[in-house]
Amino acid sequence: MERLWKKNMAANEKKSKKASLLHVIIKMFFWQFMMYGILTFIVSCVFRVIQPLLLAKVIQYFDVNSTITKTEAYLYAGSLVASTFISSMLYSHTNFGVISISTRIRVACCSLMYRKILRLSKTATGHTTTGQVVNLLSNDVSRFDKVLIFLHYVWIMPFQTVLLTYFIWQFVGISALVGVGALFLQTVPVQGYLGKLTSKLRLKVALRTDERVRLMSEIISGIQVIKMYAWEKPFEKMVALARKHEIDVVKQASYLRGVYFSAMVFSERMTLFLTLLSYVLLGNHITPEKVFSLAQFYNIMQLTMAIFYPQAIQFAAEAKVSIKRLEDFLSLEETVAVTERTGHSKMGITISGVSASWEDNSITDTLSQINLNVQPDQLCVVIGPVGAGKSSLLQAILKELPLSKGTITASSEVSYASQEPWLFVGTVRQNILFGQPYNPKRYNEVVKVCALKRDFELFPNGDKTVVGERGVSLSGGQRARINLARAVYRESDVYLLDDPLSAVDTHVGKHLFEECITSYLRGKARILVTHQLQHIKYADHIVILNNGLIEVQGTYNELTASNINFAALLNSEPAEENTEKATLQNLSRQTSHMSRQTSHDSTQSIVDEENEDNEPDENTELLTTGSMKMSLYAKYFKMGGGACLLLMLVLSLIIGQSASSGSDYWVTFWTNQEQLRKHHANLNTLEDQPMNVLAWNTTPFPGAKNTELDNSSGINVYNTLTNMSSVPLPGDNQDAISPLSIFFFKVCMNASIGLHDTMFRSILQGTMRFFDTNPSGRVLNRFSKDMGAIDELLPILMLEVIQIFLVMSGILTMVSIVNYMLIIPMLCVAPLYYKIRSIYLCTAQDIKRLEGVTRSPVFSHVSASFSGLTTIRASGAQEMLRKEFDSHQDLHTSAWYLTIAATIAFGFWLDCISNVFVGCITLSFLVFEEGMLGADVGLAISQSLILSGMLQYGIRQTAEVVNQMTAVERVLEYTKIDKEQGINSESDPPVLRDLNFVIEPAQKVGIVGRTGAGKSSLISALFRLAKLEGSIKIDQVDTQTVRLHDLRSRISIIPQEPVLFSASLRDNLDPFRNYQDDTLWNALEEVELKDSVESLSHKVNAGGTNFSAGQRQLVCLARAIVRNSKVLVLDEATANVDPQTDTLIQGTIRRKFADCTVLTIAHRLNTVMDSDKVLVMDAGTMVEFGHPYELLQNQGGYFYSMVQETGKSTAEQLYQIAQQAYAQDVSIEDSDKKQESQKQS
Template identity: 35%
Template sequence: MDSPKTKKITINKTPKNVHPKEKANFLSHFLFCWQLKTILDCWRNEVTDDSFITPIRDHETQLLGDRLEALWNKENISRKKPSFTRTLAQFLGTKYVLFGLLYSIADTLSVYEGVVGVGIIVIFSLSQCLFFTKAVAERQKMTRERDSRLRIMNDIIFRMREIKMYALETPFAELVNKLRRCELIHMRKLNHIWNENTTIATYLDKISIYVLILLLTTTGAPLNPQLIFMSINIYNLLKTSVQHSNIAVNLMSDLKVCITRIETFLLSDHESTADTQKIEGIPSCKIYAHNLTAKWNPSQEAAIKNVDFILGCGQLVALTGDTGSGKSSLLQAILQELLIVDGNLSRDGLISYASQNPWVFSATIQENIIFNETFNQNKYLNVLKICALEYDISLFSHGDKTLVGERGNMLSGGQKARINLARAIYKDADIYLLDNPLAAMDVSVAQQIFTQCILKYLKTKSVVLITHNLKFLNYSDKVYVLEDGRVMFSGKYETLEDLPNNVQEKNNETLTKLSAKSYKAQNETKEHKGSDKVNTYTTYLFANESKFFVFLQLLLFILTQVFINGSDTFLSFWINLRQNPSNFNTTLLQYFSDVKCLYIYSGFILIMVFLFHMGSLNFVDCCNKCSAKLHDTLFNKILHGTMKFFDNHASGRIINRISNDISTIDEIIPQYMYQGARQVCSVLGVYVVVNAVNYYMILPTLILLVIFYYYVQAFRPVLNKLKRIAATRKSPIYTHVVATIDGLTTIRVSEAQKHSLSKFERYQDSYNSIRYLHQALHSSYAFWTDFTCMLYVAVVIFFLIIFKKSDMVGNVGLSITQSLLLISTIQYMIKIYSDLDSRMTSVERVAEYGDLTVEDINKNEINPPTTWPANGKILFQSVSMRYSPEKPFILRNIDVEFQAGEKIGIVGRTGAGKSSLINALFHLYEYEGTILIDNVDVKMVPLSTLRSRIATVSQDPVLFSGTMRENLDPFKEFTNCQLWSVLEEVNLKQIVSNLPSGLSSSLSETGVNFSTGQNQLMCLARAILKECTIIVLDEATAFLDLDTDKLIQATIQKRFHKATILRIAHRLDNVMNSDKILVLDDGCVVEFGTPNGLLQNMNGYFYKYVHEYENSSLNIQTYI
């Protein structure tokens, strides 16, 4: 035998390069020359989505995370009331505070001469506290609504197949739209607060000057040009600081809400506090529990109660019991995932765990199995064999290097279950906790794995197996029967004389009825071998399809700027009247008295203020309508997208669109666009005034504009590209976090926290490196803009000294102040425009989804009556289907007819096409040929009608976030009595009535309040309520105990005795009750007939399938 080949699996390992900034000298740092290579690489398209740029050492996620965690732990220990805000202040250090003080001192040194009018600015600055309080309140309300919306969107995106099959698009659309409307109400208020604050800050310098002029005029003091124009410059400087403080207030309100939520989470008791001890005094014992009581959370009833449990060395212990009896909860308690409130729990040895709901993350098959372990080729190949994965892997063109997609969406349910089990088996542990891993598999596959893997491969290990299969209980060293969280029986299977609800008797009936169970195959397989910016802006501005508001806003911007420049020009004219009276005739001097001039100047100011606020109100409303429309368009495209779209797009990217990009459109873009529009109007207005008063400044100004134009052309494409790459690199972070939460228990048991955290850090570093380059490039842009502006100021002053073309003091003062204002305005405009331009990539990304191909769920080529289908007759005529044009057909020329009311069992080997046949029936994918239901072509029927007239219960039961009532009756069609009645039929009435609010009790995401079996019962109750004539059961009772399964089968026979039932099942007793059996192989119908008729053909597929059970039983005996 070859020696084992050992290596460590690594994922996207990247070389440790040195960041270009760390290699730069002082001059390169000062002039930002180290960024030149990045700019050139972007121009040459050498920086792509896959490019890895090493982050600066001080910016590495691991380093910063460890430091922040240490500070928080210190804060948590040393303070009675820990504060995450204080921790962040310590984490950031004092340098940022010192920088802020330096800027503050620089601004203060410029203020002392403009004492009059500064009071207005001081009062406004103090009012920021009021704005901050209101902003925080609205932000918290909006965040709650947004969280609720995104939680529902998460359900929709991850459960889209089930939503389409249940035809739940309409209720989900209503729910999301309702939450969105509430979110927009608070967002509108928040944007009004911000815009009003910004508006006041924008004209604050004019009000301050007006107060100064008013005081001078009313006290009879002369209009001193030096005082007035110096004050104008000072107030302009202060206005910039106030505007920045306004932005800071908005950001601080966001930060406060964010810090509060993080602090709440950090202070919550989200980790197990149980203390397990090493077992002493009990020889050969691996797990010992005495009087163990545990809860999922302190407010709930205990999930397990007074449990005594022992697992010895090398023992196979089985847990069984009714659905929801506490079997999985006991394993979770052993894993310390439950809150232990009483009793003792001890463990001795390493634990490996296979969850009931398979956890498969977005990676290759091999990476999913190896996970955090060392790769050993011989061991790996052996695990593939004993977990019955060899044949499945051979079907994939890339073998075990095939990417399985998010949550394993490229795999069937059985394949996910076996990969999940293989991961647990591959880990070399002392104790194996297997939570019903065989339920989702075909009988022969389950039998093969039980024999080869559990009985043989793990024969020297300690194993806890949850199962409802009584044949497996017979080979257990000890059996525990649980009921309502308590152990009702423990001992050898032979001593188990009376299982609850006569399970023993039922098992005997099952064995008598079927001479064999299973088939030698696996589960079904799907084989998988910078846009135009002008258009982006118009897409945003005209998203609400109302050009009137856009042109009204444009008019308000223009009129406001006219009165701003008009007030400055009139003030210059007033000063000229008083300082240079010889240049004016006597009549003009007498007419424009100081009082009249004050009235006219007051009129300019009042109208300007009125237009400012009118423009602000209209702008917020216009942007709200635009963002609402863009969200609605995006949401509708996602909700009605084809299944092919969801197969080919990572959910993290879709969530990024609906969360991060929509948030940017909601909040950031309106702010930048408002400021940018104001700055553009200001630049145009100032340019007209300056050049009208002093024509010799036209040339320097033109040169300045040309320089800035080339700056924009140089920096803009690079900034946009880096922004786009940063947005792309954020999506894997979302995906990884979601996958980590899904598999948190497995990660903890596998001691793979560091592995998962390391992967997260790589994703975060990849994002941070690009994000830092983007921000650094902004700083470089600002530096060179400032430098050019300084040169321009020097040129302007030089021209004013050399060319004395005017004796008018007012004109000279106006030229200087407006020139200086033009400099800061152009500089700020370019910065705002650059930021806005990069943020508009969010609009671009959202608009991309506007071109998606969607399902036409309401097409009316045929509008069948409300009673359709009255009979339930189904006819497949030459039906062929594939999941995309470049892939092979998964169904080939299916010709079969199901008569009304027939019960059809569908069986077949791996990749046979069982689930694909159901996909075609629901028209989830396009297919060739014809499917007729009651002689109506389903292609002609509206999809919403077709899917709502077929009931389904799948192997992967789906409950959505919301209440029990909303899950049972999403269309609000039934009364309480009807809901309670159907819950009683599926044996859930007692469980639901024990919930705090009964039918109004909320379910957490994906229905984790219930066991998987109870989730299946809920879905069955939903199907019963629909009273359809066609029912599809895809392993509908896979996770139910035998007694509950028998009850449900009786319920199905009773409630659906007239309905056509298509049943995919691994329990052959359920299939054998069918009127006919459809056998599929390689996408073709190979047999179709009654069970007895098919069993007469000893060379037939079904005969071999049924009789494999006896062979499997003989195989078991060889290992006992």
């Protein structure tokens, strides 16, 4: 398909047309599809059409004036039964073949989409989302499964209609035109119009589902931040609004289906009524062979014209919309290979006159006139302020950023470590190797130089420990080092490292720079983007970027010798001794000291949040087994409106079916009267001569003297019963009356809304453990595929099943009334039906569950690939991931194929039993023929023929309802997940152990330690994101006694990885709308973002991709300023920003949060040296706690060692900062004691 798609694109590009996916599908599958179309034509126009003709001959045999011999009658009856057997065999075979083709189309389209994903440009990824892609892969491609089953009837319907009209004409003459014309007008024009409406609604549903799933994807990705900010309510409202917009259109589509079903039921009855009415009004008399043959002809015509053809139109309209959406996605911009690969390793990187922009119509370039030459053995360090274009420079080298001018020439192999670590679900080793062959020597060297050896020793399964999606089971530093190790392990000529040192502490950062970047990668061309200015003196070449321009470049000595005052820029990182900052420190320290009060913190243990995925099976989705319980249906309908609403619905349906069956019985009675009248007239007998009938024929009819029934009376009663078969009900406020089907869809929509809302609320209240152990693709699967089935598939299947079984009950009742002896074959086949159904359901339910479970890895793989495209392409891992995707999809297709095969086999065996039942009934009338009336025979055989096709379809649809109810089951599973108030993880080893310390009010406390020491886990304990033993008390109040929302809403955090959501800037700052615009503008001004945005309605892309990493962090700081909480947590908040932005953030925090308690997790020690206290952690325990200056007096201590590892000059500067801060504290304390002494004296 990919080859044909590219060929189609090229051909249409020459004609300035859009490529057509439909043409590609037709070219691939047309002839296979048409082969099954021919078989469908034979079934529809031969074997089904001859059945009413054969039925007429069998009924005619029972006419007293019949010339048909018994041998001929047996021949006709045998042919009738044989035609049903042949029809069933061919129908099952063609269905299986067509569904197999639709499966191949679906698989091909999914594979084509995934290959497109791997080629999407960075600009294109900004125009789509993971949620939209998941929706295309789950809902849109599934349209092929439906449309192909019915599509052949679009061209078969005209042939069959002409043929049936001819035979009906032979029976009733010109009256045939009345019935056929009425059926045509009720179906084709009406269904054509409904098809157009369906197409429009389908597009609306798809777009609104995209929006909801996109929003859900963002929420799942940023759930930790949402919980810490206590933003569950605003996001619940956002999802509720998106869901309301979606469900409004889904309701319209469902009600449209309700109109369709009402028209279907009405047309089936009305067509026969109008034909008989016109036939009688023209002065003719009805006969059994004519009435029941007409009923069969119209049943066949109505099946094709009013059911199969409209469904073909409807599903074709939906498929057309889906194909259009797939085409739009497949037409998105791809990466363009503008970087020249030299094929040898001595070239390095040469950038000549490069200008580039992310947007085609951008006024300013992201990069402008870049000229840079990096030799094969050089280390080039790129520095610059936030938003300078540093990452964009690397993206240009990687071919991700299209060039508008200039050229880039690079060596043959390039390796890349992204700024935000990208990890996928797999072991740590798999993440490092990433498709490369395992070389033990090189692997161990890379592990050592990336400082991962100790981490592997702490992991329960070493490097075979399973990493959760996005590395959620690891600390930020561990993720960064594994991400770096992947790039380093790959044997390349050029290494592009985008700020890999920002997420690690000073000691580890120094190790990575010296052992890995400068030593292990010596002899390679390296470009390092960093904000760690202490390292640049060791670089061979330094580039300073600002606003997309190279302000200056050269060696360290050249830059220090220039007039740009580079030394000041360098020293601002560790020392930060400017006057303004010193003034702010003094103000902060005085205010902090004056407002201190006592507070106590005693934390003994906390659940190991950093090692949730220790066991490889943590991420395996649980597979439910066993039969579907009736309580599941009860829960579904309870959400739909309760018992009263359901009881009303059932009673109304029973009344409607009773009227429908009554009309069939009345036609039989009326026809019998006509036959008796004709018979007595021919015999010219006495009026009171009794009829000789067998006692076992229980159809009531008057005696000879009452055999005449007035035609007008017959028509009037028939008309009344026909109209009653579509009983209207009082509708809602929008409609005066609504048909039963619309009423039923309303119940289903209520259930769907309830299930979605309950599941979403449960997800929002779920523990972080749930999100750490469940990939986003798995969760999105419930909100996309499963909710799609509940919204659209389940209601229509349930309605079909209810209507079919009501009709079946009516048929069995009618057959029993005609001849109670026919109850015997019914009792024989009923256990067989039940046994086969039980065997099938036992298997089908588990297969369907297996299909659902094997579907989740496909979505998870797509989601992970979509978020790591740059790393994937830089590593050349596209082929490996394509094979992995194909493997996931093959596994899912295997389960899907089993579902199809089991369903078709089930239907076939049901058909066989039904055909045996038809044979028993038909032949029984010939064996026991004496005294039988033609109308009774016609009713029994025609109803059993309907039953033959309907029963297998009904039971199969019942099984399909049970299968689709697994979606309800899976959704309800997520309503029972552990809630935060009841976190249950007792078996997990604690990551924090025996922590005991006190932080006084308004103190500024730094928390330091090696990556993986438990710093972030301590913050999780503060926010109650995990279970803890002991207590954390704020102002003598145990946090475990406070409502989660109240606790979190009173603590502000600036997280390690800034999270922004696709909404307005205002909603990102204040989703509750609690603050005035002036407050928000003041906060933006404090962080120097006021001039960077046009208004508070400024659109923020998903993940904040239209902001740089530093700007995203500033927005998070603005959030904290707006909230103005008394406790502020900074989780390595300045790790990804340049020194100037770091200075801005630190200064703003000291100024705006002088009266607040501030906890700072930091890797850069300069940010905590002036703190009131420093908490030093190692392996989850507190090893030191005190003032930085006091800790530095212990030369054998952890903190002293960490400071010394920064280098001699930096260590001296850090010591001076701590000493000055300590002296200031002592001076303030002495002044306070002196004032207190004076007061006492």
